[in-house]
Amino acid sequence: MNALISSPVQVVPLVSLAAWLWLLLCHGFFWRTDVRLPPGAGGEPARWPSVTAVVPARDEAEVLPVSLPSLLGQEYPGRLEIVLVDDGSTDGTGALARELAAASGSGPRLTVLDPGPPEPGWTGKLWAVRCGIARARAEGGGPDFLLLTDADIAHSPGTLRALVAGAEAGGLDLVSQMARLRVVTAWERLIVPAFVYFFAKLYPFRRVNRPGARTAAAAGGCALVRTEAAVRARLPESIKDAVIDDVNLGRAVQRSGGRIWLGLAEGVTSVRPYTGLRPLWRMVSRSAYAQLRNNPLLLAGTVVGLALVYLVPPVWACAGSPVGGAAWLVMTLSYLPMLRYYRQPLWLAPLLPVTAALYTAMTVDSAVQHHRGRGAAWKGRTYG
Template identity: 85%
Template sequence: MNTLSWTTAVPLVSLAAWAWLLLGQGFFWRTDVRMPAVTGGEPDRWPAVAVVVPARDEAGVLPVSLPSLLAQEYPGRAEVLLVDDGSTDGTGALARSLAERVPGGLPLTVLDPGDPEPGWTGKLWAVRCGIAHARARAEVPEFLLLTDADIAHAPDSLRRLVRGALAQRLDLVSQMARLRVRTGWERLIVPAFVYFFGQLYPFRRVNRPSARTAAAAGGCALLRTGAAVRAGLPDSIRDAVIDDVSLGRAVKRSGGRIWLGLADGVRSVRPYVGLGPLWRMVSRSAYAQLLNNPLLLVATVLGLALVYLVPPVWACAGSPAGGAAWLVMTLTYVPMLRYYRQPLWLAPLLPVTAALYLAMTVDSAVRHHRGRGAAWKGRTYS
C-alpha cells in the first residue's frame, strides 16, 4: 500500500467505525433510558426492603448521603444496614449520630463485617455481611437496595425503584448515579466516564432479555432477594473488582430480568479534586475490564487510537473523512454533556479525554504487572 492510499484508508476506517457505533451499538449515545415517574395507581402491597450500604472511611460524604436514605418516603417496611468496613475515621459513630437527627426516619443498624476472608474484595465482603443480616430477619425482605455510601437519593427514590421492579417484573433495577461535575477535571473526565460505560454496555441491549449484554450500576441497585439466592450472590462474584458489571451478569445468566438506566434522583456526592483521584478511579479497574490480558490491552489501545485519536489528527491534516468522523464523534457526545448540564464546547475535546483514558488503561496494566493490582482505600487486589 503506497503512502497516499494509506493516508486515505485510515480515516475511512475510522469513519466506518463511527458509522457503526452511531447506528449499530444499541444507540449507546442516547440518554433517554430513565426510570418512569411515580404516577397513576399504586401497588396493592409494598414489599419490605433492606438498604445495604458498604462504607469504608466515608465520614466526609455521609452527612449528605445517609440522611437522604433515612428520609425515604416509602410506604412499606424498610431499614438501612450500614456495614462499617474497617473504617478509621469514625464512619460508624457518625452514622449513628446522623440517624438521631432524622426523627421518624428509616431504622438504622451499623454492622461490623470483620476482615475479608481470602478471595473476597472488601466491598463485596461488606455486602455479604449486610445481605446475611437482612436474610436472618424473621420476615426476610423481598428486595435489597445495594447503594454506595457516597450516593444521595431523592425522597421518592426507593419508591420509584420498587414500583419499577414490580410493574415490569424485574429482578434487578439499577441506575447510573449522576456523578459530581464541578471542577475542570471533573468536566473533562466524568461525563466521558458514563459515555464510555454506555458504549461498552449499551443500556437498551442490557435491558433486552434476549441479549447477552449484561451490566449494572453498583451505586444504586435494587435486587430481589430471591434472584440473589438463585444467582448465588454475592458469593459467586466474591473476587470481582468490577462488581457492578459482575452483578448484572450473574443475575441475567441465572434467568433474571435486569434493567439499567441513567438516574434523575440519584447522585454521587463524592468530590474528585484534581486529576489524581479521577485517574485512580479509572485505573484501578481498567485492566480488570480487559481480563488482565495483554493482547486485549494492545487491541484496546489500537482501537482507541483508531476511533478517537485518528479523526482529529487527520482532520487537521485536511482529510474530509477524518473531519466527518470527528463530527460524528462530537455529536454522539452532546447528549451526555446535556445530561450533565455542561457546555457543549467540551464535545470536540472528547479525543483529549480519550487519550487520558488510554493512558489510565496502560497505567492500570503496569500496576497489575508490578503486583499492585487494583487499589482502593488501603486495599490492593492482585
C-alpha cells in the same frame, strides 16, 4: 503533509468514519440518554414490598452527612430498614452513622455492623455486602428487595418508591440506575461525563434491558434486587472476588434467569468530590485492566482501537482530510447528549479525543500497576 493525505494511508480515516457510523446507528444507540425510570407502565403496586438497604462504607465520614440522611428520609410507603456495614473504617464512619440516625428522629431503622476484615478470596466491598445481606435475611426470612447502594450516593426522597414501582410493573429482578457523578471542577468536566459515555458504549443500556439479551451489566451505586433473585444467583458469593462488582452483579442475576434493567438516574447522585486529576485517574485505572481480564493482548487491541476511533479523526482532520473531519464530527455529535445530561457546555464535545487519550493512558497505567502487584488499589487494599 499533502503526500500523507493522498497516500493509501487515507484508508485509515475511512475505517475510522465507518466505525463511527456503525457505532452511531448499530450499537444499541448507546449515545442516547433517554433510558430512564420507570421501565414500564402499570402504576404502583397494591402492596409495597419490604426493602432493606445495604450500605458498605469504608472511611466515608466526609460524604456520609450528605448521603445517609437521604436514605433515612426516603418517602417509601412500605417497610424500609438500613444496614450500614463499617468496613474497617479509621475515621469514625460507624459512630457518625449512628449520630446521623439519632439526629434524624423518626424514619427507617438503621443498623451499623462491624464484621471485621474480609475473609480470603473476598474483596472488601463484597464482603461488607455479604455481611449486610446476611443480617437482612436473618430477621423474619428477609425482605422482598435489597437495595445495594454505595456510601457516597445521595437519593432524592422518591428514589426507592420509583425503583420498586418500576421493578414490580416490569417484572424485573434487578433495577439499577447509573448515579449522576459530581461535575464541578475542570478535570471533572473533562473526564466524568466521558466515564459514563464510555460505560454506556461498553454496555448499551437498550441491549442490557432487552429480554433474552446477551449483554448484562448493572450500576453498583444504586441497584435494587429481589431477594429471591439474589439467592438464586448466589449473591454475593458467586462474585466475591470481582473488582468490577456492578457488571458482575448484572451478569449473575441474568445468568440465573433473572430480568435486569439499567438506566440513567435523575435523583441519584454521587457526592464524592474529585478535586484534581489524580483521584479521577485512580477511579479509572484501578479497574480498567480488570475490565480487560488482565490480558495483555486485549490491552494491545484496546489501545489500537482507541487510537483508531478517537485519535485518528482529529489528526487527519487537522491534516486536511475531509473524511477525518467527518469522523470527528460524528464523534462530537454522539457526545452532545451526555454533556446535556450533565448540564455541561457543549463546546467540550470536540475535546472528546483529548479525554480518550487520557483514558488510554489510564488503561495502560492500570496494566502497569497490576503487573507491579499494585492493581485495583482502593483505600489501602490491593486486589490481584
